[in-house]
Amino acid sequence: MTVSPAAALPPNGPPAPRRRRLGRKLAPWLFLAPGAIMFLVYVIIPIGQSIRISFFDWDGLSPKVWTGLSNYAELWGDPAFYTSLKNNVIWLVLYMLAIPAGLAIALFLNQTVRGIRIYKSLFFFPFVISQVVVGLIFSWFYAPGFGLFFEMTKWFGGEGVAVLANPDTVTYGIIAAGLWPQIAYCMILYLTGLNAVAPDQIEAARLDGAKGLKMLWYVVLPQLRPATFIAVVVTVIGALRSFDLVSIMTDGGPFGSSRVLSFYMYEQALSEYGYRMGYGAAIAVVLFAIMMIFISGFIWKMWRDEKGL
């Protein structure tokens, strides 16, 4: 694709240099304005507003009542909050399995046999479909009586396991559903990364007698670092954003045991039991603070990369 820019343009006389300098100073802000204003109104400002609302008692309609830190004080003694927080930690830890699992599938598929492209696409499939559909698929998979998984546990253990009905297993059942698309995402990142691994380095290492896991660890993985970085970013964000699956598969139950912070916030702020916007906002602020730790880390790394250019 070649474009000869000068030829494609109408012949404009060069404008006066002063006007042009001013134009070039203003131009970036004019280009930025529409997108930046939208983003400011819908994303940046609401973050500040949420933090403010978390200091009020508010049902969304009547006037807000300033209550200082009382929402946070209430969180401190709220067992449902701790259940959600604990589940978020479990999500975060187990979600990380998507990275090695994705790498394993990518290595398995990184061959050039006939039809491999279609295999790669089909393995990637779970990521393309919505979490609502993934949630419904796994609800069916686990369903006592109808579900394939339930049936399989019956064959192996004699008694079927109703994963989603048991407070001790429900979170793990939902995480397994979430891992399915997440592994697919990590797989595609690594497949793309493996394409770019320098073949001469592999050959050289092979001549030196490196193979298998050693080769993977010392030669291949260092070259896959950009893929790993993005895999970590999207997996952390994905784990902490988990809402859809919890809402679809269990609605937080049984007995609220599968709640996560994002879901608990929604429940408090917009539930049928009355709107507790202030309390919900406080939960959101806690989740935001946790996420900011990771986001700052990512931004810091990107910043360093920018400066290194």
Next chain:
Amino acid sequence: MFPRPVQSMSPAARTTYQIALPVMLILWLLPLLGVALTSVRPSSDLAQGNYFGVPSYLAFSNYLDVFRNSPFASYMLNSFRVTIPTVIGAVALSCLTGYALAVYRFRGNLIVFFLFVAGNFVPFQILMVPVRDLTVTMGLYNTITGLALFHIAFQTGFCTLFMRNFIKALPRELIEAARVEGVSEWQIFWHVVLPLVRPAIAALSVLVFTFIWNDYFWATVLTTGAGTQPITAGLQSLNGQWVAAWQLVSAGSILAALPPVAMFFLMQKHFIAGLTLGAVK
């Protein structure tokens, strides 16, 4: 190439690999295959407890039933009505912002850029109450426009990240040469840069399409009822109505998954380029 190509291994290993591929694929997609099979199982089979055996006949009528006894068509249409304007809006805005951040050196450039990036990663819940409030105040609660406006704004963050990096990787001489010719800034954007970012536009379009089509959270926060809700939220409420009518839930799920799946298969290359954020080549 890593791992070693199977072609260079023993015939036994090669055969094992050829067999392992389809077996692994079936295991991987087992839940999906189960649902696909359930979607064509007649309800009489389910009533008799035939959940896993061969269906007594292929009941494609389940798919028709989904449309017949629910506002399914309306939900699907709403999804398109939210998704398409969002794709156009977010991609258009990010072409502008991406260009501004990639081409000009000005104070605060990196800060603005990282605000877009960071905003793109925040949890939705920190935005929920104020965005809902804003939408209600503008009289756009429970409208397609209200939902699409938010999506456009939020997706602009991700799209700006991608677009800025893409434009930054273009040869700078093109822009410099046009400037020497005295071409105005807007003309440079329109005639020089825009034709070159077409691959990025394609990648972002398929990705944003998929993200928005699959959105569930904002659909439940900003809309209610079959007149405005997209398919994700619709499917959830239908799931409540079709208690244990798994053949309908399955058929509905498959239908809801089709548009993004079709998008993916049609534009696979672009889709993957977008997902890797352009960072992994």
